[in-house]
Structures are given as C-alpha cells and as structure tokens.
Amino acid sequence: MSLGFWRRKRREQDLEQEIQSHLQMAVRERIERGESAEEARHAAHRELGNVGLIKEATREAWGWTWWERLVQDLGYGARLLRKNRAFSLVAILTLALGIGAATAIFSVVYGVLLRPLPYARPERIVRLWEVSAQGHQMSFADPNFADIHAQSHSLRGLAEYASWVQSVSGGSEPTRTPVATVSRDFFLVMGIEPVLGRGFAVEDQRFGAAPVALVSDAFWRRYLGSSTDLTRTRLTIENHATAVVGVLPRGFSFPEDAEIWTPRELEAPYPSRTAHNWRVVGRLRDGIALSQARAEIAGIAQQLKRQYGKDIEMADAAVVPLREALTGDVRGALLILLGGVGFLLLIACANVVNLLLAQLTVREGELAIRAALGAGRRRLIRQFLTESLLLSLSGGALGVLAAVWGVEALVAKAPRDLPRLGEVAVSLPVLFFALGLTVAVAAGLGILTARRATSGELQGALVEGGRAQAGTVRGQRLGRVIVAAQLAMTLVLLVGAGLLGRSLLSVLAVDPGFRTEQVATMNLALPGVDSEADGHRRVRFLDELFARLRGIPGVGEVGGSAALPLVEAPPNGTFLLLNPGEVLPRMKDLERLFHDSTRTGDADFCVASAGYFPTLGIPLLRGRLFDDRDTMEAPHAAVISQALAREKWPNQDPLGRAIEFGNMDGDLRVLTVVGVVGDIRAKSLEALPRPTVYVNYRQRPRKTWSFDVVMRAKADPAAVLAAARSIVRNLDPTVPPSLNTFRQVFARSLQTRRFHLILLGSFAGTALLLALIGIYGVMGYAVERRTREVGVRMALGARAGDVLRLILGQGVLAAAVGVALGVGGAVVLTRTMQSLLFGVSATDPVTFAAVALLLAAVALLASYIPARRATRVDPLVALRSE
Secondary structure (H helix, E strand, C coil): CCHHHHHHHHHHHHHHHHHHHHHHHHHHHHHHCCCCHHHHHHHHHHHHCCHHHHHHHHHHHHCCHHHHHHHHHHHHHHHHHHHCHHHHHHHHHHHHHHHHHHHHHHHHHHHHHHCCCCCCCHHHEEEEEEECCCCCEECECHHHHHHHHHHCCCEEEEEEEEEEEEEEECCCCCEEEEEEEECCCHHHHHCCCCCEECCCCHHHCCCCCCCEEEECHHHHHHHCCCCCCCCCCEEEECCEEEEEEEECCCCCCCCCCCCEEEEHHHCCCCCCCCCCCEEEEEEECCCCCHHHHHHHHHHHHHHHHHHHHHHCCCCEEEEEEHHHHHHHHHHHHHHHHHHHHHHHHHHHHHHHHHHHHHHHHHCHHHHHHHHHCCCCHHHHHHHHHHHHHHHHHHHHHHHHHHHHHHHHHHHHHCCCCCCCHHHCCCCHHHHHHHHHHHHHHHHHHHHHHHHHHCCCHHHHHCCCCCCCCCCHHHHHHHHHHHHHHHHHHHHHHHHHHHHHHHHHHHHHCCCCCCCCCCEEEEEEECCCCCCHHHHHHHHHHHHHHHHHHHCCCCEEEEEEECCCCCCCCCCEEEEEEECCCCCCCCHHHHHHHCCCCCCEEEEEEEEECCCHHHHHCCCEEEECCCCCCCCCCCCEEEEEEHHHHHHHCCCCCCCCCEEECHHHCCCCCCEEEEEEECCCCCCCCCCCCCCEEEEECCCCHHHCCEEEEEEEECCCHHHHHHHHHHHHHHHCCCCCCEEEEHHHHHHHHCHHHHHHHHHHHHHHHHHHHHHHHHHHHHHHHHHHHCHHHHHHHHHCCCCHHHHHHHHHHHHHHHHHHHHHHHHHHHHHHHHHHHHHCCCCCCCCHHHHHHHHHHHHHHHHHHHHHHHHHHCCCCHHHHHHCC
16 A cells, blocks of 8 residues: 555544543543532533534644545445436436537537638638629639739739539549639648649640649559559549649648649639639738738729729638638528537536435435534535536437537538538547536536535425425425526427428428439539530530430430539629620620610520430420530521520510520520420529520530539439440540439538538427426426325315325426427527528527427426326325325
C-alpha cells in the first residue's frame, strides 16, 4: 500500500483517540462533580455533539478528502442503482435515447456546418457572385471576371471554375467522372499543391496548349494503378488525349467531388458580359478583412455597371466565406433538426426527473435518517449530483454507441446533394459535445432532485415513521408541471412533423406535366461538339442509338433530351422575337435589339428529340413535333411550352413565329415555332413551370454533351436496362451510361423532403411515447400516494365516478396547460421552417387542431388508466395499510 494510505490511517487513529480522550476527560470531570457514570457519559456525548460531523470537519481541514468522498459517493450510488434495477434501466435507456439522438444530429451539423474546410487557412477563402439590379446572384461572365481580377487589391488570388460529369477513358476502365475546369489561380486560392508530379505550368494555361490534367488521389489509386511514373499516363477527356501531370493530396475533391482538373485557359474566353458561365472563388490577402473585400469588389462591380450600362447585367457583387456558400442552402433545415432533437432530449430528461422524484419518495426515510445523523445540505446535494452523474454517464456512453450506428444510418438516408456529407462522422469534437451534454444533463438532474430532497419538507419523515405526506402535494404539483412542459414540447414537434407531412402530400399531388410510370432513363456523358463534323457524328450516334433501343423487346417509345426533368434544370437565357420576314440583323444591331424588352423574353433552352414528348406523356397542344423534315440544312424548328405561348402570344397563334436564341449554343440560325406542348415542372415539383424552347438535336447538337435517353417499357422498365447498357457499349465503349428507372429519379427528387420528415417525425413519435409514459407515471405515482385518501373518501360514501373525476381532473388540467403552451410555442417556432414547407402555411389550422386533439386524446388515455385503478381501491385494505 502507498505511504499516503498509511498516513491517512494514522491520522484517523489519532483523531479517534483525541475524540475518545476528550470524552473521557469530560466524563471524569462530571463524575468528580457527583454525577453517576451513566449520566456523565450521556452528558459528555451531548456536550460534544455529533461525532460524525466533527470527523467530517476535521477531514476537510486536512484536505484531499474530496477524493475519498467522491469514491464513497460513487460506490454508494452504484449500489443504489444496482438495487433499483428497473428504475436504473428505464432511466439509462431514456437518457441514451435523448443523448444518442442529439449526438447523431450534432454529428451532421458539425460535419456540414461547423467543421473547418480541409484547406490551408480556409477562413480566408471566399466565393464571389455577380448581383443583378433585382438582387439575384449570378455566376460570372468572362469579361467581368477579368476586370475584377485585374482591379482588385484585397484578394491574393481569384479563379474561375466549373464542374460536370464526363466520360473518361484511358485508365483501367471507362468511367463517368466529375471533371473540373479551373483557371490559373485556383490551386493558389485553395492552398493545394500536388503530392506527386507537378502542377499546371504557364505553358499549360494558354489557349491551344496540349491538354493536361491533375487527378485526385482516389482516381490515381483506383484507375491509374498508383503508378508513380506519370510521363506515359494519358486519359481521353472530351475526345482529347490528355496528359496526367500530377496527383493532388488525399481528400481534396473541390468542387463537387471532382476527381480530375483541367486548365480553364484551354478554352477561349467568351466575350459577352451577360453569359454567366463561371463560378468564382478567391482568397483574401493577409490583413484584409472580409468587409474590406466586400466594399472593394462591390465598388468595382458598380463602376463596371456605370461603364457598360445595358451591356452588363451585373450591378453589384457578393463576397461570402466559402463554407457559408457551400452550406447556406441547408443551414436552416439542419438547425431546425438540431432544435427538434434538443426538444426530444429535454422531454427525455423530464421523464427521468419524474422517475427520480418518484424514487425520492421511497427514500424519504433514508434521507431523514441521514439528516438526523448530521448529513448537511451540501453533503446531500453532492450525493445526488454523483448519482445523477452515474446515470447520465451510463446513458451517455450507451447514447454515443447508438449515435455511431445512427450516423451511419443518417448518412445512408441523407440526400446525395447534402454538402460535405463525406465529412460526417462521430469525431473527437462530437465526442466532446456528447460529454459536455452528458455532464450538463447530470448537473440539471442532480440539482433539481437535490433541491427537492433538501427542501426541508422531507425532514419530518423520520418523525412520521417514513409515511409522511408532507411534500406530497408539492411533489405531485411539480410532476404535473413537468408533464405539461413535456406535452408542450411534444406538440411543437408533432406540429412540425405534421406540417412537413402535409407539405410532402401537397408535393405528391402536383401534376408534373409528364408521366413517370414504366419509363427507364439513361444518362450519357458525351464529348463536346466543337465543329460541324462533330455535330454530324453526334446526330448519327443518337439516331443509331434510338433505332437500336426501339428494337429491345418490350420497349415502345424512345426519346431523349439534354435535361431530364427533376434531375437538372435546362439552361436559361434571353431570346429575341423576330417579326415575320425580318432578316437577322448584323451582330452590332442584334445586341441592340436584345436590350429592347418588348422584343425579348426569358426561357429555358432544351435540346430534345421527337420521341421525348410521347415517351414522357407531354401532350402536344398545337402544331407538330419534330420529324424527319427537320434536318441540319432545313430551317430550324422550335417547339415551345404552353407557358411561353401564353406569355408572348396571348390569344394569338404562335405557330410560324420566329425566335433568335443563338446565345445559348452559339448557333445564330433563326428558330421557327412549329408546335406547342404542355408545361412541365423541370427543376422540381415545387417550382412552377417555366417558359421553354425545345430545339431538335438533329439541328442543334452542340448542347448534347450531357444527354438523357428515356424509354417507355411495356412491362417492368428495369428489365430493359441491361440491354440498353450493352447497346451503348457496342456503339461506343468509352461512354459508360448511368441507368435508372424514372420512378427512382422521381423518388430521389423528394429525398431531401422525405429525409427531413423522417427525422422530425421520428423525434415527434418518440416524444409522444415519452410524454405518454410520463403522464402515466405521474398519475400512477399520484394514485399510489393518495391510496389512503381515496380509501377514506370511499369509506365516507364517495362513489367510483367521483374518485375517477377527482384523479382524472388533475391529468386533464396538466394536459390542457401543456397543449395550450404547445400551441403558443408552435405558432412562434414553426415560422422558422416556412422555407421547408410547400402548399401549407406554417400556422395551418388543420394541422394544429389535429395535433392538439391527438395529444389531448393520448393524455386523456394515459391519465384514465391509473385513475380507473384508483376507483378499484378497497377502503378497508387502504385504511388497514395505514
């Protein structure tokens, strides 16, 4: 044993000897004064006082006794929890549920919103947007970017970038890979350098240079065999042989999970100041605050607007931290979910408080004896805090284990477009959060129960023989207050879940304008069309593909477009209306006409085939669809949506009208309207249909680098996917397709809304169950404590109905207060989730009324069962037990 142990033991012996010596001296003095030995001993003990308190005070003077007391309290608390296994198990599981759910949701919030970006000094990286006069944020046009890059002094670097999925061959197998095109300062801004090979050299970053690329660590390992000799490594991207010159560090995948990066400068800049094609990222110079950069960039943008007038749409510029730019769209939803799980944790804690209060009444005799023996208020509070810490630590440990599994489930169910999803994990900061949460819960539970235990009302329990009713009324009142708070928070969660559920039903009730049943889809990442010869090859490829797909058994209609509804919205831009017989003016005059609002309009631009419309069930309302007459050399035809016809030619026939929409694909040939089709919701089911101009892929193939084929099957559409994959492989083995059913595409478009509903609905359902248990427990405890009172009442003539109303009234009152508070709280809090709703108000009276009635019914049922049991009390048995 240690030397410290022997010293403490010696001190204890010396203390005991000193106390006994003092008592013996006092006894001898009293005996000398004539008292008997028995009387002298009793008097000396009374004069000395509580020996235990004297020892406690002396030990405190020694110091380091807190550790011994902590060990004693922990041992006593552990024995107490083992003795009351049922109570301990229920309390620990309840806390594990609340702490585990909170930890899992915080893991998502931390990984997405709070975790620093994995770049050098990420707080200095910013995202920039052009801002229109109406306040809309836009991507950058090349000339506007060049001017800001040249004039800005607050940014150390500024870079353009874009990313899209492309077919890449040359590795171990053809792949569909996200490829980013980035300008000169991009890697300087991100603070990234290759770990193998080299970065882009100056000669690589010029128009007409030989194509080169950097690849991610994951792509290098999976498709390039981790080869350290890159001198002979070639990939084919966009039909161009591309040399791989370097490998970037593991984990770097910006933007949008990119795996290959190529120089932006390989493409010529587009001279238009209204072609918003590029996203922009920059790095602040050291010593420059974000506000300074914002002011400078905004000033440059406003000066450019004054300089170029109508030729530029940028009236201002926005500068925000990159992390905020990446997560801004999901921040509100995640914070709402974090608030919801916070409510669930409070409800779980409220249940445990009620359990502890019930246990407190069982321990009245024990506490009274300890108080009589000299245990002070601080000593009892410390004991209760220790017991609560044991409960919370057990629940927290179990909750963290549940959170590890829960995070895996959340990541699996989360929408794929949730930013930074790969960084969500139960990391060290999340564990610190769980520990802090556990300690906070322990402190709250311990302080509340300790204050109740040391309130002074329990001190009479020893005199009353352990059956005192002092404090029962107050204890029951506190329990009902806690239940009312539980019900209020539960109602807020139920209303939130109800609003999300009604929103989902409203979305599902929307007519998208197309059919999804028995449709298979196939996305192709194709090379760009840079010349007329490329265009003819693309048309022949798609013609042959459609012909072969129609030959698959069970396939009916086949078509395709450059933008599949609910997957990607078509690009949009400004078109020019031409008068009948008007000759296309010169470029200078054409630009002038684009500034005439009476001659222009805004619409989506979608390349499609004739079979696209019947395959998706988009109705032809007037005129015709594309047909064999629409060749590359024939006048270019356009099919427009009903929204565009209604907007530009109300109560007129739009057929034969001429449109100039060449700014979308660089083809300035005039489009003639030959047909009108029904509107569709292309971007999402929540977004209203937009005016759309459809052009024929046979005439305008330049925008077919990403092309979606749709096939209507007579039976299960999944059965045709394997045959479709084989056909594409035979036609071009370097183009790996992505195949799905349109039902899967439709379901994926609702994944975010379903994710929010599932989580908040789970919180609400669990909270309802906990509230039900809480009400039942409080009412059952009240009935047990009032058994004698009920027996007396029934012995004096009270009927069962009177007793039922008496007990039930308490539960109904608590429920009414809880529902009223919950409705008020929900009216305030649900306004924060308005952005998540569709087709329903945040204060929808139907949802509020339904939830209030449901909660009232559940509370009434939970109160009725113990109240019914009270009516069956035998008066003789109840009185005899007293």
